Every structure is written in structure tokens, then in C-alpha cells.
Amino acid sequence: MNWEILGIWLGAGLTLCLYSFLYRDNPFYKFAEHLFVGMSAAYWVIYSIENVLIPNWWQQMFPAGGGFNWVWIFPGIFALFMLARIIPKTAGLSRMALGMIIGTGAGLNMVSFFQTNAMAQVKGTIISVSSGGVWIIFSNILLVVGVVTGLVYFFFSKAHTGIVGKTANVGITILMIAFGASFGYTIMARISLLIGRCQFLLEDWLPTIPRLLGLGG
Amino acid sequence: MKNLSAFLIILLLISAGAALADNADPPESVVTEAVEELEVRRAIDLEASDTPEDEGGSVSLTWLMETEGVTPDSLGVMRSDPFGGEEHITTLPVGTVMYRDQSANNGTEYNYWVVSYLGGTIEACSDRAVAISSAQWIYRGRIGMLIILFLIMAVIIYYIEIGKRGKELFIREIAGLTAVDDAVGRATEMGKPVLFIPGIMDMDNIQTIASIVILGRVARKTAEYGSPLLVPTCRSVVMSVAQEIVKEGYLQAGRSDAYNKENIQYLTDDQFGYAAGVDGIMVREKPAAIFLLGCFYAESLILAETGRSVGAIQIAGTAMPSQIPFFVAACDYTLIGEELFAASAYLSREPKLLGSLKGQDAGKLFFLILIIVGVIAASIGDFWSPMKSVAEFLRNLVTVN
Numbered sequence: 279m280n281w282e283i284l285g286i287w288l289g290a291g292l293t294l295c296l297y298s299f300l301y302r303d304n305p306f307y308k309f310a311e312h313l314f315v316g317m318s319a320a321y322w323v324i325y326s327i328e329n330v331l332i333p334n335w336w337q338q339m340f341p342a343g344g345g346f347n348w349v350w351i352f353p354g355i356f357a358l359f360m361l362a363r364i365i366p367k368t369a370g371l372s373r374m375a376l377g378m379i380i381g382t383g384a385g386l387n388m389v390s391f392f393q394t395n396a397m398a399q400v401k402g403t404i405i406s407v408s409s410g411g412v413w414i415i416f417s418n419i420l421l422v423v424g425v426v427t428g429l430v431y432f433f434f435s436k437a438h439t440g441i442v443g444k445t446a447n448v449g450i451t452i453l454m455i456a457f458g459a460s461f462g463y464t465i466m467a468r469i470s471l472l473i474g475r476c477q478f479l480l481e482d483w484l485p486t487i488p489r490l491l492g493l494g495g
Numbered sequence: 496m497k498n499l500s501a502f503l504i505i506l507l508l509i510s511a512g513a514a515l516a517d518n519a520d521p522p523e524s525v526v527t528e529a530v531e532e533l534e535v536r537r538a539i540d541l542e543a544s545d546t547p548e549d550e551g552g553s554v555s556l557t558w559l560m561e562t563e564g565v566t567p568d569s570l571g572v573m574r575s576d577p578f579g580g581e582e583h584i585t586t587l588p589v590g591t592v593m594y595r596d597q598s599a600n601n602g603t604e605y606n607y608w609v610v611s612y613l614g615g616t617i618e619a620c621s622d623r624a625v626a627i628s629s630a631q632w633i634y635r636g637r638i639g640m641l642i643i644l645f646l647i648m649a650v651i652i653y654y655i656e657i658g659k660r661g662k663e664l665f666i667r668e669i670a671g672l673t674a675v676d677d678a679v680g681r682a683t684e685m686g687k688p689v690l691f692i693p694g695i696m697d698m699d700n701i702q703t704i705a706s707i708v709i710l711g712r713v714a715r716k717t718a719e720y721g722s723p724l725l726v727p728t729c730r731s732v733v734m735s736v737a738q739e740i741v742k743e744g745y746l747q748a749g750r751s752d753a754y755n756k757e758n759i760q761y762l763t764d765d766q767f768g769y770a771a772g773v774d775g776i777m778v779r780e781k782p783a784a785i786f787l788l789g790c791f792y793a794e795s796l797i798l799a800e801t802g803r804s805v806g807a808i809q810i811a812g813t814a815m816p817s818q819i820p821f822f823v824a825a826c827d828y829t830l831i832g833e834e835l836f837a838a839s840a841y842l843s844r845e846p847k848l849l850g851s852l853k854g855q856d857a858g859k860l861f862f863l864i865l866i867i868v869g870v871i872a873a874s875i876g877d878f879w880s881p882m883k884s885v886a887e888f889l890r891n892l893v894t895v896n
Contacts, residue, residue: 314772
């Protein structure tokens with residue numbers, strides 16, 4: 279059996295099954311969808327065990343050099359709390375683990391978000407708008423106006439009326455122009471993905487049909 | 496004749512002895528020249544010190560290289576601990592004059608020295624330097640950020656307290672959020688379910704947290720109106736949290752009997768596997784209202800377009816700049832960036848959340864003023880130098896090293 283051809287046919291078949299959704303929901307799409315969801319769920323279970331549970335917990339608790347790090351018992355207990363949801367009477371324990379996850383996530387992200395999304399942006403905006411060439415001055419003015427008016431748009435304590443409303447309108451207009459550029463840029467990337475799939479069907483899969491029918495090629 | 500022969504033999508012996516003596520004891524100048532040729536440049540002025548303002552476990556080494564002598568092939572950093580153990584830590588290219596040992600144990604006194612390798616053997620060795628690694632509590636490079644964060648936190652607490660005392664805190668209208676109740680009402684009238692998609696990231700993502708808070712409000716509304724609420728999730732932890740939140744919403748609405756945890760499902764962690772699964776749910780269940788709130792990546796347009804094709808009213812929101820355009824194009828209402836985070840306060844009207852939002856607004860106002868003053872100072876600074884230092888001061892204030 280030629281495994282390579284089998285793989286190509288499997289890939290092409292599933293690609294066509296998924297593309298059939300463009301027409302309407304149908305049994306072929308359902309089959310591909312369920313296969314995809316089921317296989318990826320199973321894959322991620324194994325991936326989590328191999329790449330998270332074993333190296334980040336088990337091997338930390340029982341290091342390769344021997345010994346036992348008892349501190350790592352606590353994450354294990356919290357993990358068991360999550361599984362406690364299976365039994366209705368103990369389901370409340372999972373809230374402790376969930377609280378730990380959400381609190382830690384929010385706390386850790388606060389510093390990095392504030393640093394990258396606020397401080398670095400402010401620093402990058404404190405620039406001169408009076409030196410350099412004409413285009414540099416224009417770019418700098420555009421940057422400062424965009425940031426200031428954008429900030430005004432995201433100011434929730436004041437109604438968008440009067441001068442605040444007009445400034446916010448400038449801000450959202452600049453944002454929409456940026457979104458439009460981003461939209462076009464991303465669509466181009468998606469088109470290249472479509473081209474890749476079409477190339478696979480036309481160049482890899484299609485030539486195998488005459489070979490299977492014994493017509494050479 | 497015999498005497499002559501004996502004289503010649505003695506003369507030869509003396510000459511041979513003199514020649515041998517010449518080989519064994521060369522002139523002093525020749526010896527010095529040979530030794531100088533063999534000398535390899537070594538590291539000098541080696542200094543070892545605890546790396547400042549870190550979490551410990553690190554020692555910083557600096558040294559200079561002798562300028563005279565043969566250039567070594569490479570340098571080696573050596574270390575010994577009080578228990579006598581000597582180890583080679585790393586090999587460095589010639590020209591390196593600093594190294595940070597990240598494998599030190601806090602509180603252990605280490606002896607460091609730098610060796611010069613030539614032809615694979617150690618040809619020269621520096622003097623030794625001693626250092627003990629330790630952890631520090633404060634990292635001064637972030638003090639500016641700490642002060643600003645404390646100020647914002649103080650303002651947030653101030654507004655929360657004001658809110659708790661019953662003073663009304665004004666929040667402007669956010670278009671997408673006023674449509675939440677309409678969307679749920681529409682689903683009820685049509686007898687179709689509401690679909691809530693909380694993004695594809697885990698619970699440690701701020702956007703997912705914001706999304707889950709809005710889910711609580713949506714769950715309460717669907718419970719009041721009696722519409723089924725479907726929540727397919729991409730992460731198992733998100734599913735658990737969503738189940739808790741929805742259950743709470745149904746309890747608050749006094750409809751705990753209507754809560755069905757089977758409607759909150761985990762599909763798969765895989766991004767496009769999840770997108771395929773949600774698309775399937777959309778075309779089969781045909782929800783009348785779809786909420787796409789949270790962190791999305793490339794699957795955003797796939798989901799939004801499918802939702803549009805089934806005729807659902809769609810309210811989307813994300814802080815991912817690259818995905819907002821797709822939601823703007825394919826959804827009826829889009830919460831842009833921070834509007835997603837403001838949504839929970841807007842919908843719940845809880846003093847804590849409203850106070851937090853007002854405090855954040857104060858932070859934005861602070862940065863707005865900082866930018867305007869900074870830009871004016873930097874621009875005038877091009878012509879009048881004292882203002883340049885003002886702009887530099889403001890830049891340093893928001894600099895995190």
C-alpha cells in the first residue's frame with residue numbers, strides 16, 4: 279500500500295468535506311467536523327499530559343536526581359479540587375482552584391499589560407512635532423492626534439457630546455482607518471492560505487487520480 | 496708523539512666540554528626571550544559581585560585582559576564553593592569581559608577565576624574573586640510604574656467608596672451593550688437559543704475574565720426570558736467557570752430549575768477544531784443571538800460569518816486589534832478594545848465595577864495630560880533647550896527598565 283497516496287487522499291477528502299460547508303450543512307461536513315473535534319480533543323489531552331502535567335508537576339515533585347519536593351503536593355491538591363466537580367457534594371471545592379487561577383492570571387497580567395499597553399505607549403508618544411522633514415512632522419502629528427483622540431473615545435466618564443464628542447469622532451475615524459488597513463492585510467494572508475489548499479488539491483491530489491486509474495502520469 | 500696525541504685529546508675534550516656547557520647554560524638574554532614568547536594573556540582585575548536588584552541566584556563577573564602576550568583561543572570561567580568543589584561554568588570567546596553566573600545558590604560563598612585556554616590547555620589564570628548571591632525585594636527600574644499604579648489604585652478605591660455610599664457614577668452609553676437585552680429578547684420571541692462564545696483563551700486571560708463577567712448578565716437575562724443559553728468552550732477551565740457563572744445567573748433570576756449544565760460544553764483546545772465545532776452548532780441550532788466576547792484569533796471571521804449566515808443578531812467584542820476589523824465587518828455591534836472591559840461595569844452597575852472604571856478613566860486622563868505636556872515640551876525643546884529636559888523627565892517617568 280502506498281501510504282503517501284493514502285495520506286494525500288485523506289487530506290484532500292477532508293478538505294473537500296470541510297469546503298462542502300460553503301454550500302450548506304451536510305453529512306460530509308458533519309463527519310469531518312466531528313472527526314476534527316474528536317481527534318484534536320484527544321490530541322490535546324495527550325499533549326497536556328506530556329507537556330504540562332509530567333514536566334511541570336510530576337518531574338518537579340520527583341526530580342531526576344532523586345528526592346521528593348513536597349511543595350508540589352499543593353498544585354496536585356488544587357488539580358484534584360477541579361476534578362471534585364464530578365461529585366455534586368464536593369463540587370464547591372473547585373471554586374478554590376478557579377479563584378486561584380483567575381486571581382493569579384489577573385495579578386500577573388496587570389504588571390505586563392500596564393507596562394506594554396500603557397507605559398511603553400505613552401513613552402513612544404512623547405515626541406517632538408516640530409523637527410525633522412515634512413513627512414516626519416506629519417507622521418508625528420498624526421500619531422499624537424490619533425493617540426489623544428483615541429484615548430478620548432475610550433473615556434467612559436463623559437458623554438460623547440460637544441467638543442468631547444467631536445474629538446471622540448476623530449478618534450474612532452482614525453481607528454476605523456487602521457482597522458480597514460488591518461482587514462485588507464489579514465485578508466491577503468487568508469487568501470494565501472486558500473491558494474495553498476488549492477495548490478495541494480491541484481498539484482498533489484489531482485495527479486494521483488490518473489495513476490490510480492492506471493492511466494500513467 | 497704520544498704527548499702530542501694526549502694534548503690533542505685533552506684539547507678536544509675541553510672543546511667538547513665547552514660546547515656542552517654552551518648548550519646547557521645559554522646566555523640570559525636568550526632565556527628571557529623564550530619565556531616571553533610562551534606567556535599567554537590572562538584576565539586581570541577580576542571582580543565578582545551579587546547581581547543587584549534581582550531574585551537571587553546570580554553573580555556578575557567583570558574583568559580586563561592583559562594587553563601584552565599571546566592571545567588565548569578562549570576563556571573559561573571557573574568556580575569553587577566552600578566544600579571544595581571546583582567546576583567549569585562556561586567557555587567564552589576571547590574579548591569577553593563580563594559574565595553573569597545564573598546558577599549560583601543564594602548564601603553560598605563562591606570563588607571565581609578566569610582561565611585562558613590555548614591549544615585546549617589552561618595556559619594562564621586570573622586572580623580569584625569572591626561573591627555571595629542574594630535576592631533583593633525592590634527593583635528600582637520599576638519604581639515609576641509602581642508609583643503610577645499606586646496612584647491609579649488609590650483613585651479606583653476612592654471611586655469605589657463613593658459608589659458604595661450611593662452616589663451615582665456616570666458611565667456613557669456603549670452602543671453594543673444596550674443591545675444585549677434586545678438580542679436576548681429577540682431570541683425569546685423567535686423561540687431560538689442564545690449562543691455565547693467566550694473566546695479561545697484560558698481563564699488567565701483578562702479578556703476571558705471580562706467575557707465571563709458579561710456571561711453572568713446574559714445568563715440572568717436568558718433565565719428571566721426563558722431562552723436556552725448555549726456556551727461551547729475551548730478550554731476545560733473556562734467550561735467549569737462558565738457553568739458556575741451561568742448557574743449563579745439562573746439562581747439570581749429565581750430559575751435554578753431551568754439551568755442545564757449540558758448546555759455549557761467543552762469542545763476542544765484546538766483553535767480550528769473549536770471553530771468547526773461552533774460552526775456546526777450555529778447551523779444546527781440556528782441561534783437568534785450570538786455573543787462573541789473574549790480573546791479571538793484567526794477563527795474570528797469564520798465564526799462571525801457563519802453567525803451572520805444563520806441570520807443571528809451578533810454582538811462581538813475583543814481587545815485583539817487584528818480581529819476587531821472582522822467583527823466590525825460581520826457583526827451588528829462590536830465592542831472595541833476597552834469597551835469589552837467596561838461592559839461588565841456598564842451592565843451590572845455594581846459600585847465596585849463602576850468605581851474601578853472611573854478610576855481607570857482617571858488613569859487615562861493622567862496619561863492624556865502627560866502626553867500633551869510631553870509633546871509640547873519636546874516640540875518647544877527643539878528651540879529652547881530647558882524644555883527638552885522636561886520632556887526627558889516625563890519620558891523617564893514612564894520608562895520601565
